Amino acid sequence: MLSLAPYIVLFPLVGFAVLGLFGHRFKNEKLVGIIGSGAVGLSFLTAAAMFIHMLGLAPDQRKEIIELFTWISTFTGTATSLSVSVAYQIDQLSILMVLIITGVGFLIHVYSIGYMHGDPGFWKFFAYMNLFIFMMLNLVMGSNFLLMFLGWEGVGLCSYLLIGFWHDRKFETGGYKPGTATTSDAAKKAFVVNRIGDFGFLLGMFLIFTTFGSLDFDTVFARAAVLSVGGGVMFWITFLLFVGATGKSAQIPLFVWLPDAMAGPTPVSALIHAATMVTAGVYMVARCSILFALSPETLQVIAVVGALTVLVAATMGLVQNDIKKVLAYSTVSQLGYMFLAMGVAAFTAGIFHLLTHAFFKALLFLGSGAVIHAMHEEQDIQKMGGLMKYMPTTFRTFVVGAFAIAGIFPFAGFFSKDEILWKAFSSEYGSVFLWLAGVLGAALTAFYMFRLLLLTFEGKERFDHHIVHPHEAPKTMTVPLIVLGVLSLVGGFIGIPESLGGGNAIEHWLAPVFEDANDKLGIGYHSPSAMEYVLMALSLGIAIGGIFVARAMYLKRLEIAENLKNRFPGLYKVLWNKYYVDEVYDKGVVTPTVRLSESLLWKGVDVNVIDGAVNGTAKLMNFAAHYVRLIQTGVAQMYAVVFVGGILVVIAWIVFR
Amino acid sequence: MTIQAYLLLSAITFILGVIGVLTRRNAIIVFMSIELMLNSVNLSLIAFSAYLGDVRGQMLVFFVMTVAAAEAAVGLAIIIALFRNKRTVNLDEINILKW
Numbered sequence: 001m002l003s004l005a006p007y008i009v010l011f012p013l014v015g016f017a018v019l020g021l022f023g024h025r026f027k028n029e030k031l032v033g034i035i036g037s038g039a040v041g042l043s044f045l046t047a048a049a050m051f052i053h054m055l056g057l058a059p060d061q062r063k064e065i066i067e068l069f070t071w072i073s074t075f076t077g078t079a080t081s082l083s084v085s086v087a088y089q090i091d092q093l094s095i096l097m098v099l100i101i102t103g104v105g106f107l108i109h110v111y112s113i114g115y116m117h118g119d120p121g122f123w124k125f126f127a128y129m130n131l132f133i134f135m136m137l138n139l140v141m142g143s144n145f146l147l148m149f150l151g152w153e154g155v156g157l158c159s160y161l162l163i164g165f166w167h168d169r170k171f172e173t174g175g176y177k178p179g180t181a182t183t184s185d186a187a188k189k190a191f192v193v194n195r196i197g198d199f200g201f202l203l204g205m206f207l208i209f210t211t212f213g214s215l216d217f218d219t220v221f222a223r224a225a226v227l228s229v230g231g232g233v234m235f236w237i238t239f240l241l242f243v244g245a246t247g248k249s250a251q252i253p254l255f256v257w258l259p260d261a262m263a264g265p266t267p268v269s270a271l272i273h274a275a276t277m278v279t280a281g282v283y284m285v286a287r288c289s290i291l292f293a294l295s296p297e298t299l300q301v302i303a304v305v306g307a308l309t310v311l312v313a314a315t316m317g318l319v320q321n322d323i324k325k326v327l328a329y330s331t332v333s334q335l336g337y338m339f340l341a342m343g344v345a346a347f348t349a350g351i352f353h354l355l356t357h358a359f360f361k362a363l364l365f366l367g368s369g370a371v372i373h374a375m376h377e378e379q380d381i382q383k384m385g386g387l388m389k390y391m392p393t394t395f396r397t398f399v400v401g402a403f404a405i406a407g408i409f410p411f412a413g414f415f416s417k418d419e420i421l422w423k424a425f426s427s428e429y430g431s432v433f434l435w436l437a438g439v440l441g442a443a444l445t446a447f448y449m450f451r452l453l454l455l456t457f458e459g460k461e462r463f464d465h466h467i468v469h470p471h472e473a474p475k476t477m478t479v480p481l482i483v484l485g486v487l488s489l490v491g492g493f494i495g496i497p498e499s500l501g502g503g504n505a506i507e508h509w510l511a512p513v514f515e516d517a518n519d520k521l522g523i524g525y526h527s528p529s530a531m532e533y534v535l536m537a538l539s540l541g542i543a544i545g546g547i548f549v550a551r552a553m554y555l556k557r558l559e560i561a562e563n564l565k566n567r568f569p570g571l572y573k574v575l576w577n578k579y580y581v582d583e584v585y586d587k588g589v590v591t592p593t594v595r596l597s598e599s600l601l602w603k604g605v606d607v608n609v610i611d612g613a614v615n616g617t618a619k620l621m622n623f624a625a626h627y628v629r630l631i632q633t634g635v636a637q638m639y640a641v642v643f644v645g646g647i648l649v650v651i652a653w654i655v656f657r
Numbered sequence: 658m659t660i661q662a663y664l665l666l667s668a669i670t671f672i673l674g675v676i677g678v679l680t681r682r683n684a685i686i687v688f689m690s691i692e693l694m695l696n697s698v699n700l701s702l703i704a705f706s707a708y709l710g711d712v713r714g715q716m717l718v719f720f721v722m723t724v725a726a727a728e729a730a731v732g733l734a735i736i737i738a739l740f741r742n743k744r745t746v747n748l749d750e751i752n753i754l755k756w
Contacts, residue, residue: 634755637687637748641679 001053002064005088008043008050008098009137015039015130023123033113036126040109040133044102051095059512063091065143065218072146084215089143093513096351097140097283100358104275105133107480111366112267114476115373125165129271132158136276140283145205145215148284152201152248155277156194162272163187163264171263183263193257197247204240208291211237221290225516229294238291238298242305245281251339252309255332256582262324266369269324274331274361279354282338286347289517293345296521299429303343307424307437309336312579314444318451319575322379323368326452330405331361333441337420340438344430345521346423347514348507352495353420355506356412359491360404363484367398370473370481371456375463381452386461390470393478395457397485402453404488406446407543414540415492417442421539422497422532428523439539446546454554499528499536663704670697684736684746688729695725 015035026032054062067087074082090098109129116125135158139151164187171183205215211233212220227234245251250258261273272278285292285302292299310333317329334357341350372379374391388395404411407418421442425435463470472478496502518524553560565572577583670693677690699718706714740746 629755632755634752635749636751636754637679644675644679 001050002090003066004046004050005064005066005090005141006068008046008102009088009134009141011039011042011046012130012133012137016127016134019123019127019130023127026123029113029117029122032123032126033109036130037106037109037113039130040102040106043133043137044099044106047095047098047102050090051099054090054092054095059092062512063089065089067143082209082215084144084146086147087143088141089217090141091513092510093283093286093351094140096355096510098137100355101133101136101140101276104358104362104484105129105136105271107483108267108271108275108362108366111270111369111477111480112265114474115267115369116265117474121165125162125265128158128161128165129267132162132272132277136280139280143217145208145217145220148287149201149205152244152280152284153198155272155280156191156198156248159194159261159272159277160187160191162268163190163261165264165268169263171260186260186263190257190261193254194247197244197254200240200242200247201244204237204244207233207237207240217287221288221516224290224294225520227294229296229520231294234291234294235297238288238295239301241284241288241291242281242298242302245284245339246305247281248284249278249281249335249339250332251281251305251335252312255309255313256585258332259325259328259578262322262328266324266365266372269328270362270365270369273328274365275358278331278335279338279358282335282342282350282354285339285342286351286514289347289514290520292342293517293520296429299343299345301343302339303424303429303434306336306339306341306343307434307441309333310340310441311336311437311444314441314448315575316578317448318444319572321382323371323381323384323452323456324365324379326381326448327361327364327368330364330445330449333445334361334405337417337438337441340424340434341420344424344427344434345517345523346420346427347517348510349416349419349423351510352506353413353416355494356404356416356488356491359412359484360401360488363397363401363481363488364405366477366481366484367394367401370394370477373473373477374470376468378463378468381455383463384456385459385463386457387470388457391472393472394481397478397481398453398457400485400488402449404492406449406547407442407539408446408547409540410489410492412488412490412492415495415497418536418539419495419497422535425535426526426529426531428521435535439542442539443542443546446543447550450547450550451554454550459555459558497528497532499532660704660708664701667697667701667704670694670700682747682749684739684748687748688732688736691732692725692729695721 015038018035019032023032065087066089067085069086070083071086072082072084109126112125112129116122119125132155135151135154137151139148139155142148142151164184167182167184167187169183171181171186208220209215212223214220214223224234247254258273258278262269264273292302313329313332313336317326317333320326320329334353338350338353338357341347341353370391371384371387371394374387374394375384378384400411404413407413417438421435421438424430424438425432473481493502495504495506497504574580674690674692674694674697677693678687681687681690699721702714702718702721706712706718736746739751743751745751
């Protein structure tokens, strides 16, 4: 049963090939939609069947590696010869990721049939989406670092293609090319920022190879498991891997690409920039948990970066007016929670939050897509309001999503976020400050989510009725919303903590994956304590407080927000401009790089040195040939003389040597 | 007579042929010099054949002579064609075989 794993990867690849090669000939949108969603749906069914099969197996039999063929093989005869296979690994962690990717991915594919209706690039969109699913599955199912890296780069490529899908549309980017930027600029930004992170990943991979002599997960992790904690090499390996994760998962300092990535179609934002691709960094840290366990310093760095990201992104989200940008900052912030969990060695909690976040963030993005659709491509929440009576289904599911992300009991986000907060407080690697950052972030999350919800769906209608006629989205869009709404409601029940009388199923499920890391870090079993209930009540209370503040400000007394804005103009300006991070990067990194490239690398090195060398070679040849050709007189006897002379020399050499 | 005499004769005719090829201007004479070189090699082949008592060398010479006859026909045809085009068979005036 587990040997079916390659088929999971195969279906989306076939879908991509069919749509990519023949898609433009299919005149029927339905056919394209069925092929695109069907490929992902088949993968999901296969994965679900495998998951059910795995439930019946003993924990130590739930892992299998299926090797397809040798990809790269260099036999240098030494111990460090490189041999990499295309091999897929199925275990408790990767099946969970596969279920998220194909399950949420399938729903978003179905949703896209409605959302992308009538787009001239309909088939292209589905081809890219299938390619993305294929690459993402390689990322989470690859059994070695190189295959993971292939997926890692592949999803980056798909992200680029899909952000810039409407490549000639104008887009208000952060900081650069004001007024003239198009979505392809946003795509480029995402690609380049990701490249910086990928460079770290690549260096980390080199270091792993020189240290462990292999790139296979099993070999590396087995060799790492016998090492003792600490050491400079382990710090650098894990640190470089984390740099890769900050790029892909939009953490400080490389988060700037994610808000701009909202330039893409909304299903893309939901699938790639909320539910799956951006969680790749979290998955990678979880997968390499044993390596990170060997370097508590890196874990500390991760925890601090995660906590900072939670706060920075959440505060930026407070004042945004673009519905998708609020969600984008909230994604950055939620990813910060996941890294906070990783940093305090609560790997299960991080993966749990990844799972619930995939549900409710996909739901929120798809809901926002339905709103944008209904408002005729309007994304400014200042120009919405009162939409609940026009689109009741979207409104209801959006409320579920908002409650889930705010962490209100018993929605999915409550259990996962609370688990992280508790671990941030109680873990040997946590601290009060990390917990405080998390709780503050939770309050901010509740506030900005309900600000978004209220400004969009409730209150006065601030749009022009002559131009905009809001309407409920078609069935292909609302059904995925409802499914995701249900998942956002019940998804948390797989991780009900012991303190609330639950079995914490996900913890037991993932325990074998993180066993080595937890042993290394000395994390054992903790029985529930009174403190847990206190903190739980505190974080829940603070989230509810955030909701009430939002209600007061944006439903009852709208002037409060205006007053606050006028009382703290400086603070508002800083938040509105997103702490000027984009401007600083632009002035500090982008502009100098462009200037240097233009004046030195282009006009200096390229024109003079490289072109000079190429043209110089040609000129030298021309010059030499001009004189050398004079030897060739055209008189055949002259040639014969040379020929005979040559023979004489050869004979002389044979006779007299 | 020993084999040295034959080989000496063969060497002398070969060198005469080479000198003829390198120094004469008339294409016909150059051509004849080439034939001379060819036959000097035939001579040494025959000499070795007789010396070693192996008849295969003499058989080989017949083949060489047959091919040489064919080659002579082609060579003369080329010279005629050359003369028709250039009105000369002086090799130092025919120098288009360059650049």
